Amino acid sequence: AKAIKETHASGGRVFMCGCGATGRLSLSLEYLWRQQRPAQADQVIAFMAGGDVALVHSLEGFEDFPEYGAQQLKELGFRDGDLLISTTEGGETPFVIGATEAAVEISTRKPFFLYCNPKEILLEHVERSRKVLQNPRIHNISLFVGPMALAGSTRMQASTVLQLGVGLALFDWSNSSEA
DSSP, X not given: OHHHHHHHHTTOOEEEEESTHHHHHHHXXXXXXXXXXXXXXXXXXXXXXXXXXXXXXXXXXXXXXXXXXXXXXXXXXXXXXXXEEEEESSSOOHHHHHHHHHHHHHOSSOOEEEESSOHHHHHHHOHHHHHHHTOTTSEEEEOOOOSOSSSSOTTHHHHHHHHHHHHHHHHHGGGOTTO
16 A cells, blocks of 8 residues: 555556456456546556456467566556556466566566465476566565365455455555555
């Protein structure tokens, strides 16, 4: 919440990135922001792997390319002073990792990388995650939810906790001068 408040206070924008379920939650939060804060609608920009097409039609494999995430971030006009909040259910999505790594190179604001697997497992087994999790210029936050409590969706708990975490941070400062 503090980083979002500081970004907006200095004229920067907050970008949110994800793919699949986390991309849809990013777009949902942008929509809610625009409904709640129409005068500041352009301060929050969300995007997802595959763009608008991915909302209605699965684009298998699109999320497998880090350069697509970096390119999409740049095409949206991400610049120095902007903040990126990346969400990935597992912490290993190349598209999201690519956008996060590009944000480090463009803005002096440290991006956030939120994920729901134990950090230790990712560090041990997933090289592409290791690069992000060990980068001191990236805030990484594990919101580990454990095994799924309900059958049917492997991402339901993860998407819920990610939306809650990012949503609370995004909307907290708008109602308080002490975020």
